[in-house]
Amino acid sequence: MTDDRTLVSRVLQGEESALRALIRQHERLVAHMVGRLVKGNEDLEEICQDVFLKVYEKLPEFGFQSKLSTWIATIAYRHAINHIRKQRMQFQEIPEDEGWIERFVERDNPAEILSAKDEEERVLIFVDQLPPQYKAVLTLYHLDGMNYAEVGEVMGMPEGTVKNYLFRARKLLKEKLTKYLHREIA
């Protein structure tokens, strides 16, 4: 695989094959972010295309202050969040009050849950109900294998907050799944 600096300089020189390679190397990362954050009957592929158009447009400004993948993930994250806000889709900031945790755990979605083929799919339905910041942290850490520092860079937050979000998100999922499993046994 070509290293990031060579790849970027080739793209900036107008080499089409280099741009194609850059897209292929990072399309999975962008698809994860957009696919997890944007829901509903949206054209997810078009949103991913928009992310790469932005990457191409801003590439001359990229100064390797971070890894190329982290920079592209940042653009994908911001684009997905802006898209959610523009479409007036349900955008939840992480609520301040403690009551929302209880509401989250208690919230039922029988139809969706019953349609799930296995427990892993059920967990992913619960993930969909989390605030986007939690979803993004979980995706970058568990699916894309980023470390705390890289996740923090993408989301513009300190490492401590990333750790905290990860812990809280996983705990919420544990409580929700435990409650569901208890109900299934009863």
Next chain:
Amino acid sequence: MKDEDIQERINQGESVPGHEGQVYRKIVDALQREPKFSLPPSFADRVMLRIQAGSSSSSSDLVWLYVGITACVLALVVAIWRTGFTPELGILKFLTGYPALTLFGVVFIAGLQWLDRRLVKKSA
């Protein structure tokens, strides 16, 4: 065992006995599962097409902008020549008696623009 400890051990790939450990294991396995949505093999080609279409449309937009500006200037010149129009300051004539006020107006507007660029647009 506390949630923090269980999560930490599962993160390190260790197996944690007990119900809570199993639940956390299921959660982490699910989170590592590839989502249903994936991009088609032709995705990179489609992005390339959009980039090419964007650059050709933006260069043709620029050509049309220049054509439009040139046409407007030509129309203005022809109109002045045909009608013998002589430009006048009209209502703004009174400003010639107040050069300090005119200067203040220009500086004030320029100052507002500068503040807008420095403070408002930068923070947006």
